[in-house]
Amino acid sequence: MYVVINGGGKVGSFLARTLKKHGNDVAIIERREGLCKRLAVEIPGCLIIHGDGCDMASQKDAGTEHADVFASVAGDDDDNLVACRLAKVAFEVPRTVARVNSPKNERIFLELGIDAISTTTVIAHMIEEETTIGDVITLLPLKKGKLALVEVELPTDRCKVCNKQVATLGLPEDCVLVSIIRGEDVIIPKGNTMLEPGDTIVALTAVGKEEGLKKILI
Numbered sequence: 094m095y096v097v098i099n100g101g102g103k104v105g106s107f108l109a110r111t112l113k114k115h116g117n118d119v120a121i122i123e124r125r126e127g128l129c130k131r132l133a134v135e136i137p138g139c140l141i142i143h144g145d146g147c148d149m150a151s152q153k154d155a156g157t158e159h160a161d162v163f164a165s166v167a168g169d170d171d172d173n174l175v176a177c178r179l180a181k182v183a184f185e186v187p188r189t190v191a192r193v194n195s196p197k198n199e200r201i202f203l204e205l206g207i208d209a210i211s212t213t214t215v216i217a218h219m220i221e222e223e224t225t226i227g228d229v230i231t232l233l234p235l236k237k238g239k240l241a242l243v244e245v246e247l248p249t250d251r252c253k254v255c256n257k258q259v260a261t262l263g264l265p266e267d268c269v270l271v272s273i274i275r276g277e278d279v280i281i282p283k284g285n286t287m288l289e290p291g292d293t294i295v296a297l298t299a300v301g302k303e304e305g306l307k308k309i310l311i
Contacts, residue, residue: 097122097160097186099146099176100167101132104192108166109136120155122146146176149183157184166192174198177207242271243303245294245310252290254310260284267299268306 094117098105101123109119113136120140123129129143144151146165157163163180165173170193177189193199193211202209247255254262259270259282273280274293280286288294298306 094118094161095156095159096120096162096164097152097155097157097180099163099165099173100192101125101128101141102166102168104166105164106132106136108164109139113139120160122151122155147172147179149179152176152179152184157186160184160186162186162188162190164190164192168194170194170198174202174205174207177202178205181206241298241300241303243296243298243306245296245307247288247290247292247294247310249290252288255288255290255292257288258284259286259288262309264309265298265302265305268302269297271295271297 094112096112096117097120098109099122101109101121105121105123109121109132112119119136120142121132121136122142122144123132124143124145126143129141132139133141140155142151142155144154146152146167152163157180160180163177163184163186165176165180167173167176170191173191173193177191180186181189188208189206190208190210191202193202193209196211199209199211264270270282272295273282273286273288274295275289275291294310296306
């Protein structure tokens with residue numbers, strides 16, 4: 094997968110490192126020349142473009158026309174909106190994702206077909222879900238609320254699904270296990286992967302299926 098990131102600050106650089114670590118090709122567009130030089134050293138193999146992500150020439154230099162995903166994570170919502178719209182309209186990028194600093198702007202991004210991620214909203218949603226669903230915490234609402242990325246921590250004692258293969262769990266329809274966090278390790282589950290006590294399960298599920306997932310796992 095090829096991903097172009099607008100913004101090389103803490104969020105953008107962390108995102109780039111993570112994507113590179115998982116074998117993706119990444120480009121970063123960053124306005125600050127000094128930061129560009131540092132990123133070129135810190136993230137080997139990542140294409141660094143010194144330019145403005147809201148500018149067509151900079152996006153073209155980054156190869157945005159070939160991107161599978163364009164992510165704008167700058168500190169200004171207006172810049173993120175313009176950059177994502179440019180990527181979507183001018184370069185026909187299939188998916189655009191934006192960091193939204195003010196939750197009140199989320200609706201605008203979503204209406205324009207841009208996946209909006211607001212840290213404030215995610216934290217509020219996590220708090221709300223933790224108190225209403227119990228051991229199932231919603232990490233991130235996706236696709237205008239139709240999907241959710243959720244986290245479930247397996248009990249350390251009397252774990253009914255531990256030592257069982259993922260394929261035998263009978264997960265709800267529209268529910269996929271994305272990863273298993275086990276200590277310091279992150280495991281991409283397969284059908285024959287065995288669950289262990291204390292595992293943290295991250296799953297993608299249709300909204301409304303969280304309780305069904307909880308009943309199976311806990």
